Amino acid sequence: MWTTLASIAAGLLAHQASAHGGAVNYTVGETWYPGYDPYGDLAMEDAAPWMPQRKWITNDPIFETTNHSLSCNAPGDPARVYIPISAGQNITAVYMSWVHTVGPMIAWMAYCDNETNDCETFESETGDWFKIGQKGLLDGSIETGEWFQKSFSRWDGSPSLWSEMVPRGLRAGRYLVRHEIISLHSANKPQFYPECAHLEVSSDGDEYPTQEYMVKIPGVWNMDQPEINIDIYSPDVSDLTVYNIPGPPVWTGASA
Ligand SMILES: [Cu+2]
Numbered sequence: 204m205w206t207t208l209a210s211i212a213a214g215l216l217a218h219q220a221s222a223h224g225g226a227v228n229y230t231v232g233e234t235w236y237p238g239y240d241p242y243g244d245l246a247m248e249d250a251a252p253w254m255p256q257r258k259w260i261t262n263d264p265i266f267e268t269t270n271h272s273l274s275c276n277a278p279g280d281p282a283r284v285y286i287p288i289s290a291g292q293n294i295t296a297v298y299m300s301w302v303h304t305v306g307p308m309i310a311w312m313a314y315c316d317n318e319t320n321d322c323e324t325f326e327s328e329t330g331d332w333f334k335i336g337q338k339g340l341l342d343g344s345i346e347t348g349e350w351f352q353k354s355f356s357r358w359d360g361s362p363s364l365w366s367e368m369v370p371r372g373l374r375a376g377r378y379l380v381r382h383e384i385i386s387l388h389s390a391n392k393p394q395f396y397p398e399c400a401h402l403e404v405s406s407d408g409d410e411y412p413t414q415e416y417m418v419k420i421p422g423v424w425n426m427d428q429p430e431i432n433i434d435i436y437s438p439d440v441s442d443l444t445v446y447n448i449p450g451p452p453v454w455t456g457a458s459a
Pocket residue numbers: 222223224264303
């Protein structure tokens with residue numbers, strides 16, 4: 204029922220014509236969970252009972268920090284199934300032919316906070332989103348240094364993998380997970396690439412982040428933030444060797 208690696212690899216070629224990208228698959232342990240391919244067979248993907256990802260139909264970036272699609276891309280229709288995962292396991296997002304090199308990457312989760320803890324009826328914009336992991340500037344300067352966004356990409360088109368851990372102590376339940384790449388190569392014109400999936404978290408823990416870790420999306424970003432509205436080529440920025448990833452602190456739980 205899950206697509207094999209071979210057929211995933213065959214699908215890669217289609218992505219190489221486009222200049223952007225997104226998370227098209229997930230892995231937990233050895234298991235692959237295919238998501239949407241916005242340039243694949245959307246009718247098949249819409250009907251697929253195995254689909255764990257919220258729908259997205261273009262890999263173009265979102266430019267507006269207030270765009271409602273910033274939460275789970277467009278149209279963001281709910282997934283049909285949950286990816287099972289245990290607290291303390293890694294969720295890995297798989298990208299194909301990622302081409303941008305500058306800017307942070309942030310993985311978020313939000314509890315599907317309705318009566319039945321049902322992500323299929325949960326509106327992502329109302330979620331209390333918290334960070335579970337983030338990756339930024341690894342080495343060198345903002346303009347020419349090595350960002351994780353550059354180093355994680357396999358330029359030959361093979362799967363590019365980004366792993367973050369579901370916090371070990373997080374209480375069980377159904378959650379959205381949101382992988383966001385922010386690309387900053389255009390001066391003062393940030394690009395946002397978010398994709399969401401549904402997770403069913405099993406856990407013995409009972410931890411849950413407090414409000415200081417929570418944001419709404421959209422809401423978390425705005426053009427008054429110097430790390431978002433940034434010109435990486437300006438002389439007072441390009442040589443800096445520190446980039447502080449904006450937003451709330453990452454929540455790792457007490458038992459991290
Ligand atoms: Cu692009």
